């Protein structure tokens with residue numbers, strides 16, 4: 605057991621996963637190797653944020669988020685409340701159902717390997733996304749993208765891979781309505797009926813949907829993918845083709861790299877921040893440059909500079 609007060613690493617575990625024997629095994633294994641690792645467990649949403657305060661007060665120099673994208677999001681929110689000079693580094697023990705951020709980083713998924721890397725891996729400063737004042741580290745996905753990432757049956761994810769015909773039928777059955785709104789970014793603006801929107805600091809969401817494939821965490825830019833709404837099967841087929849190539853200025857699909865973007869919606873627009881659902885009538889997405897010290901694997905695909 606580590607002694608509080610001296611420099612140590614804290615593992616903040618989502619309580620959903622805390623009793624898994626392989627997590628206990630990994631913690632004991634690494635403690636036996638001499639690592640000073642304190643463990644705290646969340647009871648409910650929001651606990652991750654104040655547990656970061658406790659970890660910092662206890663002298664933690666690294667904090668490991670044990671959970672999925674939502675848990676990482678909470679812990680990043682907690683870390684961003686700390687003064688930059690006292691902000692511990694973030695390591696990740698992937699324990700969610702999707703683990704999109706961890707997969708994008710190419711982290712090991714086995715608990716022993718993941719925990720060992722989180723404790724000993726090298727640290728790089730990475731950008732943190734901001735949606736108004738809220739932090740996100742991976743992807744904000746909206747419209748249909750928000751529906752894919754939460755609150756929909758798993759079957760819907762399969763439908764996305766099932767081609768235009770089944771997707772069109774499902775959207776009709778669902779009476780899917782586009783979201784009208786006005787988007788602005790440094791070099792342009794557009795009035796759009798939106799089918800979907802993704803704003804990526806990281807590259808994937810929704811359980812492996814690579815919505816922002818050229819995302820880098822250290823480039824000072826957000827990937828902006830938006831897809832205009834469509835009315836026919838033919839148009840949907842064109843969208844699927846355009847999504848293959850992600851044109852800057854396609855007929856339906858636009859893929860841009862921007863330091864900020866603003867959206868004014870005619871209604872409450874559903875947007876997930878790292879998978880956690882929100883609604884906005886107006887938002888501005890931007891970045892805090894290199895604000896988060898992150899533990900990364902070697903040759904991390906989300907970095908411009910080698911990890």
Ligand SMILES: Nc1ncnc2c1ncn2[C@@H]1O[C@H](COP(=O)(O)OP(=O)(O)OP(=O)(O)O)[C@@H](O)[C@H]1O
Nearest residue numbers: 619646647648649671672673674675700701702703
């Ligand atoms: N002890 C707990 N029991 C149940 N839920 C919890 C507990 N502590 C936190 N939570 C909830 O867990 C959610 C975050 O889950 P997490 O991201 O770790 O897993 P996930 O949703 O399976 O991951 P992913 O987004 O990668 O699929 C938060 O919304 C939070 O409210």
